[in-house]
Amino acid sequence: MRGLSRRRLLLLVFLFSAAGYVAVGYWLQVRHGFIYGDTLARVTAAQSVLFSRDPHLAAIGFIFTPLTALAQLPMQALSPLWPVIGERAFSGTLMSSVFMAGAVVQILGIGLDRGLPRGYALAITAIFALNPMIVLYGANGMSEAPFIFFMTWAVRRLIRWMVDDDVHHLIVAGGIAMGLAYLTRYDAVACIAAAGLLVGVATYRRARTPPRLRRALLDVVMASGPGTVAFVGWVGVSWLITGEGFAQFTSQYGNTAILAQSGQESTTFGAGLAFAVVCISLLAPTLVPIAGWAVVRRWGRPNWQVLLVPLAIYGAALAFQTLSYAAGSTFPFLRFYVIAVPLAACLAMLAVPDGVLVAAKRPGRHAPPPAPVEPVPRTRAPYVGVALLLAIGVPTTAWGMTLPDYAPQEYGLAAVVARDATDVTPRGAIERRIAASFSTERRIAEHLERLDLPDSSVITDTVFGFAVLAASKKPKMFVIPSDPDFTALLNDPSLGGIKYLLAVPPEGRGVSDALNLRYPTLYETGAEIATLELEIPNDGDSLPDWRLYRVLEPPPS
Incomplete structure (x- = not known):
């Protein structure tokens, strides 16, 4: 050196x-x-x-x-x-x-x-x-x-x-x-x-x-x-x-x-x-x-x-x-x-x-005088x-x-660094769920891709949907809040060509989800605009169980 x-x-x-x-x-x-x-x-x-x-x-x-x-x-x-x-x-x-x-x-x-x-x-x-x-x-x-x-x-x-x-x-x-x-x-x-x-x-x-x-x-x-x-x-x-x-x-x-x-x-x-x-x-x-x-x-x-x-x-x-x-x-x-x-x-x-x-390349006018070198x-x-x-x-x-009270975002790392599949304690289960975070969202993205949907077919908010978008190889399939026509399509999904609604429970952070704000009963009943096609329990920690709703066809004009 x-x-x-x-x-x-x-x-x-x-x-x-x-x-x-x-x-x-x-x-x-x-x-x-x-x-x-x-x-x-x-x-x-x-x-x-x-x-x-x-x-x-x-x-x-x-x-x-x-x-x-x-x-x-x-x-x-x-x-x-x-x-x-x-x-x-x-x-x-x-x-x-x-x-x-x-x-x-x-x-x-x-x-x-x-x-x-x-x-x-x-x-x-x-x-x-x-x-x-x-x-x-x-x-x-x-x-x-x-x-x-x-x-x-x-x-x-x-x-x-x-x-x-x-x-x-x-x-x-x-x-x-x-x-x-x-x-x-x-x-x-x-x-x-x-x-x-x-x-x-x-x-x-x-x-x-x-x-x-x-x-x-x-x-x-x-x-x-x-x-x-x-x-x-x-x-x-x-x-x-x-x-x-x-x-x-x-x-x-x-x-x-x-x-x-x-x-x-x-x-x-x-x-x-x-x-x-x-x-x-x-x-x-x-x-x-x-x-x-x-x-x-x-x-x-x-x-x-x-x-x-x-x-x-x-x-x-x-x-x-x-x-x-x-x-x-x-x-x-x-x-x-x-x-x-x-x-x-x-x-x-x-x-x-x-x-x-x-050494200073361009010392200023108010630079203090050089200090003597201290003895080693x-x-x-x-x-x-x-x-x-x-x-x-x-x-x-x-x-x-490793302390969940102070490091709630880091302590689950133990499930990766020192994986112990035999740990049946509540803490061990939580650690494994943290390590599995977003695996469910990746499976959802894969399922939607297999349906071979056209662009603008699935509407979702990014409160939790960001993980699905990140995993998808077809991001144009999704209508998201940053799209200028998001509100119009959310208000009338069937006439806008939307095929599916990706919903989360209206609780916790889910209360801010735009789909729940527009249709408060969507997650439970489909809000009379869609029928339940798939329910996906989540493997990750503190992440919601998903429901995929198929939008009802518009009535004939």
């Missing part, structure tokens, strides 16, 4: 990481069918943009932010040649693998920028890359991977800006990374605000001559302006197309509606905070001692301000999720706190003596101690992922 140039080392780390995450994703999703619903939903959104009855960009939807689905479009375009890309959500795996490998490179880059020994920088990077949550979400096609990448990219560039005042770092961090982060996850709005505050205060304090306030405001605009534009732009486009600026909170498909439909019990503010503390402790149990040691190492020394960057940016994301759950507006999911893992890794890079910092410790104890502290997070995270 010592003989490799910096660029080649980063490239090798990226390639090895991406290949590893792709392999895990293939093993989980293609070989074992362990697929997350949000992953399939994004795959379906990308598929609808390209292959629906009315292909158009707005079919990507406005509940999720768009970047994760947009990034899958080139890969989803190949799904007719290799159906696994859509059916098993492998395009999601390819997307998240690239982004998480990029995050691994950014963590390593923070260490190399500080001139740390390569062995130590690689050790911290490996501990981060092999954390079980990082591996899982680097492989499963969810939004965590791109969010972690953009946040870590922004943190790395802001750390360098703190040292050399190079405006180009500020442009990359605020103008690119933060803006794209918001188009990945709503959490980024807190990080954008934190970055603006941090940069504004830092510029104002180190500007030696007037007008200090104007310079601070200009830097705030560069740090937070593009993210703000992304926020306003996405709200505006959503409002123009759907009539809802904040569909995540006002739509029948958004988080607020899902919380109400799922019957989730409200939590007290204190219990919400306690839940967040436990989740962060499971993911990064030594975060506080590493942060404390980093403060002791740097307080009062040159460039001590670099510590504020990860604490402010990553901390804003953690605070946003903590307060959101404590206020009862989001779900009790361990994955929402996964940003604690790169926070701990970044602090581990800052908790040891710096070497020779990477006579022993490796500081490096080994911090690395061991960070490594404790790997087994604790693995253990935390």
Whole structure:
């Protein structure tokens, strides 16, 4: 490794990481069918943009932010040649693998920028890359991977800006990374605000001559302006197309509606905070001692301000999720706190003596004078101690992922990793149902394809129907809510040429299904517009039993 140039080392780390995450994703999703619903939903959104009855960009939807689905479009375009890309959500795996490998490179880059020994920088990077949550979400096609990448990219560039005042770092961090982060996850709005505050205060304090306030405001605009534009732009486009600026909170498909439909019990503010503390402790149990040691190492020394960057940016994301759950507006999911893992890794890079910092290409006028190189410790104890502290997070995270109260979306992984067909306990049965998720929807898609139906023959909502669409090789067969004639065909399916209605029970999330809203008795009786042809019990966990209704022929004119 010592003989490799910096660029080649980063490239090798990226390639090895991406290949590893792709392999895990293939093993989980293609070989074992362990697929997350949000992953399939994004795959379906990308598929609808390209292959629906009315292909158009707005079919990507406005509940999720768009970047994760947009990034899958080139890969989803190949799904007719290799159906696994859509059916098993492998395009999601390819997307998240690239982004998480990029995050691994950014963590390593923070260490190399500080001139740390390569062995130590690689050790911290490996501990981060092999954390079980990082591996899982680097492989499963969810939004965590791109969010972690953009946040870590922004943190790395802001750390360098703190040292050399190079405006180009500020442009990359605020103008690119933060803006794209918001188009990945709503959490980024807190990080954008934190970055603006941090940069504004830092510029104002180190500007030696007037007008200090104007310079601070200009830097705030560069740090937070593009993210703000992304926020306003996405709200505006959503409002123009759907009539809802904040569909995540006002739509029948958004988080607020899902919380109400799922019957989730409200939590007290204190219990919400306690839940967040436990989740962060499971993911990064030594975060506080590493942060404390980093403060002791740097307080009062040159460039001590670099510590504020990860604490402010990553901390804003953690605070946003903590307060959101404590206020009862989001779900009790361990994955929402996964940003604690790169926070701990970044602090581990800052908790040891710096070497020779990477040279600034264009230092700004307010760059502090170069800091003297710290003497190299006579022993490796500081490096080994911090690395061991960070490594404790790997087994604790693995253990935390087995706790259904904190990791309801991860604990079923045990049914794949350590399959035990003899486990007859209720937990074993639930784990097997989680592992079998969406197998029923794939069978439904295969059955409809065997009927050799023409286009526009089956109408379904995507509340649950997204999994059927993702598995189908004939997506034009389905009429879905993003089609402009969806409402007209739903109101009069027989005259519109609809042959089948794909229905779910009007309970839980099914109450928001457009077919149930239009025909409240459809699932039970056919609502006098259709006859029951097939009932399909679901093998998956927390997924509905389906009923396929044949539409009655219209009376002769």
